[in-house]
Amino acid sequence: MKIIIINGSPRGLNGNTGKLVKVFADSAINEGSEIEIANLSDISLNPCQGCEVCSKTGSCAISDDVEKIQDTMLSADGIVLASPNYMMNVSGHMKMFMDRCFTHVHCQSMVGKYGAVLLTSAGPIFDSIEEYMLSILGFFGCWTVGSTGAAVMQLEDDDERRAVFAETKALAKKLIEAINNQDAFPDQEEKRQQIFEMMKLMVCNKKDDWPYEYEYWQSRWCVENS
DSSP states (O other): OEEEEEOOOOOGGGSSSHHHHHHHHHHHHTTEEEEEEEEGSSSOOOOOOOOOOOHHHHHSSSSSHHHHHHHHHHSEEEEEEEEESSSSSSHHHHHHHHHTTTHHHTTTTTTOEEEEEEEEESSOOOHHHHHHHHHHHHTTTTTEHHHEEEEEHHHHHHHHHHHHHHHHHHHHHHHHHHHHHOOOOOHHHHHHHHHHHHHHHHHHHHTTTTTHHHHHHHHHHHHOOO
């Protein structure tokens, strides 16, 4: 079993988000999982240009490290998104990375994988950001098992920190169990199907503009030529 943790903190593993990432990774390794941590601050990462070359050809026009991480996501069983709260959203690094993944959303290329979210924030208001990150995993086609969020004040208090770390370890175990059991989540079924059908309709409507994605749907999802 392989899990990739995509860490959007500009501080890598040295910040508060990195603390949760390390606890999650250590717990997953102890459970027998192979873990890869992709620190977005350590790679060559550029914003999406909106050129749609990936939709046309299957390859991004930008030469950087994003496709390497995407390839690892495609080969992994689980995907964890980790980010600090910056201005009531994910970090700029994480947002740039998410934007660069839109052809995988169009193709639903990660259907059947499992995902979880780690989030830290200076203050305790971050529920909407957790929901957003979970929704991105859902748009990838992943089953989502949950999230763990922590305010800095919690990580600075010994008792609170232990509780947060316990939740983080429990989330890692939950993700691994879901992957091992190939669990389905009935409460996610309707939304999951809506996203799938929406992407199918969109790609079929744009088949002349997005030949790669249309051919992907034909080969992977058995969409008839029309």
